[in-house]
Amino acid sequence: MDKDNEAVNSTDSEAANERAKGIRKVLIQERQIILKEAKTEIGNFVKGDEKQLVEAALDDGDWSVVDVNEDIILQKLHHHKLKLNKIDEALRKLNEGSYGICDDCGIEISDARLKVLPFAVHCVECKEKREKIEQVEKEQSFQ
Numbered sequence: 001m002d003k004d005n006e007a008v009n010s011t012d013s014e015a016a017n018e019r020a021k022g023i024r025k026v027l028i029q030e031r032q033i034i035l036k037e038a039k040t041e042i043g044n045f046v047k048g049d050e051k052q053l054v055e056a057a058l059d060d061g062d063w064s065v066v067d068v069n070e071d072i073i074l075q076k077l078h079h080h081k082l083k084l085n086k087i088d089e090a091l092r093k094l095n096e097g098s099y100g101i102c103d104d105c106g107i108e109i110s111d112a113r114l115k116v117l118p119f120a121v122h123c124v125e126c127k128e129k130r131e132k133i134e135q136v137e138k139e140q141s142f143q
């Protein structure tokens with residue numbers, strides 16, 4: 001009896017490991033795509049030595065070099081940066097074993113949502129709540 005349970009448990013954790021491996025692969029691929037896009041955009045604004053410097057920094061995840069550059073680059077890259085932050089957060093959670101758990105309310109994020117957004121760290125309800133708050137903050141900052 002005990003042996004049977006052990007077998008079931010180890011199969012479960014193997015399946016979970018396989019799942020985590022697959023998710024990690026998707027996240028890392030996504031990360032590379034975004035970095036590539038970001039570099040292409042930077043290439044439109046920065047040339048020569050400075051471009052190499054910025055690209056090397058992006059590889060290291062150091063976005064401070066972008067912050068000190070022209071505002072227009074920052075604006076263009078802002079959404080890439082946000083997405084990369086989310087992917088890094090998801091990878092961190094994957095390593096911690098808390099992947100797929102909503103950061104705000106602690107419930108499991110649905111598989112359907114994770115399939116579309118593998119780097120989601122909030123469930124749909126919490127995401128909508130956050131968006132509403134962000135919207136209000138945006139409106140207030142314009143006043």
Ligand SMILES: [Zn+2]
Pocket residue numbers: 102103104105106107122123124125126127
């Ligand atoms: Zn939630």
